Amino acid sequence: MNPVHVRHLSLFVAICVAFMAPIAPPAHSQSAATAVLPLETTIRTALAESPDLAIAILDAEALEQIGPQAGALSDPMFGVTVSPRPIHTARGTQRSQWRLEQTFPFPGKRRLKKEIADLNAQGAHYQSEAVAQDLVLHVRMAYARLFAIQNGLQALSDFREEVRRFEEAAAAQYEVGRGPQQALLRAQLEKHALGKRELRFRAEWHAAVRTLGRLMNRPDLLADTLLVERPASLERLAVNDAYGLAVNQRPEFSFLDAARASADKSIGLARKEYFPDLTLQIAYIDVAKESPPQSPDGANAFAIGAGIRLPIWRASLHARRQQREIERQRIDEQQRVLETDVQLRSTELRHRIRLEQQNLQLLSGGLVPQAEITRDAALAAYTTGRAAFIDLLDAERMLFELQLDEISVRERLHEAVATMHRVLGTPIDL
Secondary structure, X not given: OOHHHHHHHHHHHHHHHHHOOOOOOOOOOOOOOOEEEOHHHHHHHHHHHOHHHHHHHHHHHHHHOHHHHHOOOOOOEEEEEEEEEEEEOOOOEEEEEEEEEEEEOOOOHHHHHHHHHHHHHHHHHHHHHHHHHHHHHHHHHHHHHHHHHHHHHHHHHHHHHHHHHHHHHHHXXXXXXXXXXXXXXXXXXXXXXHHHHHHHHHHHHHHHHHHHHHHHOOOOOOHHHEEEOOOHHHOOOOOOOHHHHHHHHOHHHHHHHHHHHHHHHHHHHHHHOOOOOXXXXXEEEEEEOOOOOOOOOOOOEEEEEEEEOOOOOHHHHHHHHHHHHHHHHHHHHHHHHHHHXXXXXXXXXXXXXXXXXXXXXXXXXXXXXXXHHHHHHHHHHHHOOOOXXXXXXXXXXXXXXXXXXXXXXXXXXXXXXXXXXXXXXXXXXX
16 A cells, blocks of 8 residues: 555544543533523513612602692691680680691692602602612623623533544544644644633633623522523614604603603692681680689680791792792603614614624525535545645634634624613513
């Protein structure tokens, strides 16, 4: 047999032996994981356990109790006056006076105060919905990050296994004098570089798991026993009228509507402050019965009185009304800012989503399959001696880098779709 053919055959056998070696399971394989955490379960747990959301809901529920207080009459005033020295009157000697007073606000004030309090409570509920949507956004972002790191670790594990096979093949060729030492050194260098890259991936994985555990209020969430699924719901989003959807769905718009109504009623209440409140009084005077009486009857006396609060200090009333009107203008400005923000961000996110979808299609449908074909061709050429080991390693590294690019593009797509859901105020439907 031709010596060249013998050398090629020996090289081919060494490569085949190395590639037929058993593959160690990756660190994040299904067998190694003991907890598969779907995205919907993660969101549901975060909404149920988040202390920040619970605080926002309790604040809104507490504000609901202000309405009955604001609409109620103030407590009546009861007073007793006892005379240490006798007060002699034509009816008799007065020993004590018993008084009861009740203030009645100008008609319409109590109703306006109750409606303002109810609108403030309603606005607080809308704010708690915004807190819930912020929480869902952060959970989705953390989940997308975990999925990307998990796929990155899997791709790195696969590439490291290929490099290990290359190293074994290069070592076998070098030991029999049929391969250069440079091939073995390059394989070892690549393996060590991958080890450093894996350490960075694992540090990012643990940080992302801690972030997700904080959002879920799950300090017992373990990074070593966690596996996440592909968030398919974050890969596509069809939106035609983004601004119209946001106006109808986003809780911030509803909050501004409630705040605007509350400000209008506050202005009306400030105007009613120019009108007086009424106070009614009933007095009972205890008269001692004397012998002989000082008057024909000597009976106890009653008195009925009325009073009004005179709003004569108009400067403070004017300032209060102007304050309410300025607050109303501020709400209108907030509305315009929010409208501009939704329009700009939704336009930008639609562009980003289309771009990332195109990039993902280009990678998964073209570049990655082409890189696999190139890798297979380089392997075939190397086994027949028509290509150097460096060419094979470069082809494998190119495939690995393109796979990482695909993972990064998919993560950016997930983040853009999650952000778009928040910008539109998409209802949380699990």
